[in-house]
Amino acid sequence: MIEFDDVALRYGDGPEILRNLSFTIAPGSFHFLTGPSGAGKTSLLKLLLLSLKPSRGHITMFGRDTGRLSQDQLLDMRRHIGIVFQEFRLLDHLTTFENVALPLRVQGQKEADYAENVAELLTWVGLGDRMHAHPPLLSGGEKQRAAIARAVIAKPDILLADEPTGNVDPDLSTRLLHLFAQLNRTGTTVIIATHERSLLEDFPTPRMVLSDGELIIE
């Protein structure tokens, strides 16, 4: 599903932050991406999200060389990828419900068709009574849950999450991880960037460890 072939990344004329990345991620697999702060986890997630182009090497996704895709084809491919940002990136002028429903709206679905599902998911992540609130009125944990709900609502083929449980209590953290596992069981490839040891211990899955810009798969 995802194949990196000798990929490197540098910002502008700076040094390579990521280098010699060669790995394959099978469809339906579950990975934790870990490593110390500043190791390049977020940059690798951005490469996986196709929002950055590698300065060297090739990335193949869904059987296609992403370097050869047009802008429209890249955007179309992104519809198959869900992303949870570390900084949430919710739109402040939309309600929680509208934020979560955004991927479905972008796909052209009507509100009447997706309203029940969005409400159900919001209730499941504990935001049932906050669906009409705007993000500035949500706590950090609520924002994070809304961001996760937005990433999974369209049942993406690949789910990327950058520290998805950083602002939630252990109970909800476990529930969210089980949501990711549940999505994974339905065929979604899940990659979670985290440095929380408890998560890594609870879920014995392959770990992608970034260190000094290079990747080791354990």
Place this chain on the structure above:
Amino acid sequence: MSSGQSFIDQGDDDPRIRRPRRPTRMRVSRTASIVPHNSIAGRTLMLLIAIMTFLSCITLGGVVLVQKSAIAWSSEVGREVTIQVRPIEGQDMDSNLRASKSIAEAIPGVGAVRIMTEAESGKLLEPWLGAGLDLSLLSIPRLISVELSDPREFNADQLSENLATIKGATLDTHSAWRQQLNAMSGTMVLTGVLVLLLILVATILAVVFATRGTMASNRTIVDVLHFIGASNGFIAGEFQDRFLNIGLRGGAAGGAGAVLFFLVVGTISANYLPSEAGSQLSAFFGRFSLGWDGLLLLILVVPVIGGLTALTSRLTVRRFLTQIS
């Protein structure tokens, strides 16, 4: 996920997962705009478009008034010709006047023919010579007013030829004056159209700058939309809807202001101006009334400005998105 299919797998038997309550039925609301509504840039642009629409409508209204007045003047002048009989020594003026009148009456297409009195002829010279002068000492030409019952049937050349038998009698069809009038009104209409085009160009430029400003200030939204797979066409459409809304609201305000302006000025010129000033205004602009067709034209400016705003913003957004991609 297919429509109507439950998102959550309720059959998961992991005891650590707290079961959520079934959600209450979702109230379906009107979908909110992805581009924020209440921004300072949006309100400023709306005001700008209102002003531009007002100016466009005033210019267009002026063009319509001039055009209508020119047509009315031309048509009025075209329904009358004048025979001028100059006093010539040895010729009897009254006899020449009567003969000229008879010749005119015999021409097809001619309606009423009237010899203007000496007093009437003298009154026509008052604007140049002043009132109260004794004009009997001057040899001033006498005039015969010839109204045309059917201008298409009337043959000016034939009347002119027939009048040649009378010494001092000439025909004035006012053609030179009509040509000047047409040239003047044509120039004013052309000037108005050019001003209108300049206003539209200024509006387009304003929308381009406002759109770029809005895009820059909403970069976060654009990025999020891109990350969740929104196409450039979708994003451009969202911004286009926002700007169409601004264009229509600003245009409606400006258009309504212009219609009100013409109604108020028309009412004032018809009812409150002194008769002298009123008649001067009437001479230039008729009754200062645009009529229903003129008002309809002004109202049409509103959707044109709205559409232009939406189209300009869409193209600007597409260009912006291509640049940042």
